[in-house]
Amino acid sequence: MRAAVFHEAGQPLHIETVDDPRPGAGQVVIAVSGSGICGSDLHMTQFPGHTPAGLILGHEYAGTVAAIGSDVSGDWKIGDRVTALPLFPCRDCEACEAHLPQLCLNGRFAGTTLETPGAYAQYVAARADMLQKVPAGVSDVEAAMVEPLAVGHHVVERANIRKGETVLVIGGGPIGAAVVLFARAAGAGHVVVSEPAPERRARCLDLGATAAIDPQRENLGKRLDELTGTRPAVVFECVGIPGMVQQAADLAGVRGRVVVAGVLFEEDRLSHITGLGKEVSIIYSQAYTEPDFAAVIDALATNAIDATPMHTATVSLDQLPDMFESLRNNPAQCKVLIDPSL
Template structure:
């Protein structure tokens, strides 16, 4: 099968022929139909986060079940599915207390002594042919082999390109609002960064009934796009201190802020723009080794800052609900897709991410 492979940090992905294993116990073979190009992938391409190489990238995807291994109970051949990068075992402490997104059990992956899920044929008989699976998925490929708890079946009238977005950006943004920070009707919200995740957070805040939703970015086109997702106020960060602007708009600060970029400065701004008792949520991937600085006295006002990983999701329940939200017109996925591309165009999609011009490019497989 064709796949986009990262072989060296900072270098373009290479389109290669990669082999995929047959499904073992609890595993599902999926024919990839669509895969979003996410900024998280770019973090690994640029080396902000380490990963074993060579690796087939991609982690935001939807497809059709081609085959299942023994003991698989959750999906069947022919099911349309959305994948999720955080598979869960179902019986560790975090799973049993309802935090499926935090499960790191090794039993959802193959061991180092097992045949790898992805590999390259080595006709010479020399060298290691293993390919690293990226975030338990590797969806920049025509097929995926995953644990059954890394996907969920959805209704078949859901378009694959929109469904793929639910696999990461939408689940992350909406979930941060509804699960991590528990936004209540009438509360005020600020979202820093109007890329795919930030726009999903804006949409999630609108669905949750937030009274005021302030979108913050430096790109006017993205701010205008945020209106379509439910933003009530727009702030261009180039027009002055966004913290001061938020405080003036809200009379002291917001109840909830969401940082969707992954920078030290914006994480600190998210905390500073809170009112007393407010909660700042860092969704963006701050590079390894970077520290943020906060004023200790602000904690006397019961202000909180916390991380949000994949929207604190329970994806087997959340993803089908998000599909229903889209099909009923409550969730705006159409405007998230800037363009649809072929696998061979993946590097151009990364170039656009670096420029910060578009919301989302989606790879569509025939």
């Protein structure tokens, strides 16, 4: 099969011919109809020594079942339209017993190890117990976006939004955009986005945000009060740079909830007196569960949400290396998909 292969930080991905994956016990092979480029993929390829040479990236995908391994339970057939949680959990740890495979202590994500290659390719292997069927009412483009949408759904679920509450979303990238979509669906009243890039602000408004603020040109707290008349009950931190959790705690209302979805690999500082004075709760959100995937698929199938504004481009494998590098600094793009058939 053809695949995009990572070799070295600072070098573009290489399009190569590699062996087709074969399904192991409990696995299926999926013919990829669409695979998304994630910001975490960009980060993985940025730092020398972080990512193994020879890795095939890609953990956002959908397609059709092409091969079925042994010991696969369920009514799966060749040709079934599917997506999958890109997880390989051990099923024998505290997290797995709590039905939280994304928190498995021994688990792996597709596209992060040489043993679990990802979907920047014509085919990808997945755990059969992680499969989800894609109904006819969900397009291939929508199916390929289920994974990042499920991240946003899980973030919003962690907040337990009450109808009419005011919400602030810090960061209007793909995850912030998905959070906007599901915060509105959950019944939030005001959903205000803080985002310096005008393209992202406009996209979040298209997805249902009630207002969008440029924090580099306006005082965020003052503008929030002008727009909503109240401090936010929920603040979603979807950036992942130092100082953002502190800003979220500063802006949250009394007994507000701060949900941290931004990934930050370095240490940060936090003044506890701010949160203590308002009894702010800080909640972390990691990936998704199987019910999150099912809820997203149902929302797409029933037109309860419209994720169309998030899809900004589709490229072929041959176009992927240049597009991949361009996304390191391109707020005009949101969710770029790879179609290996092009």
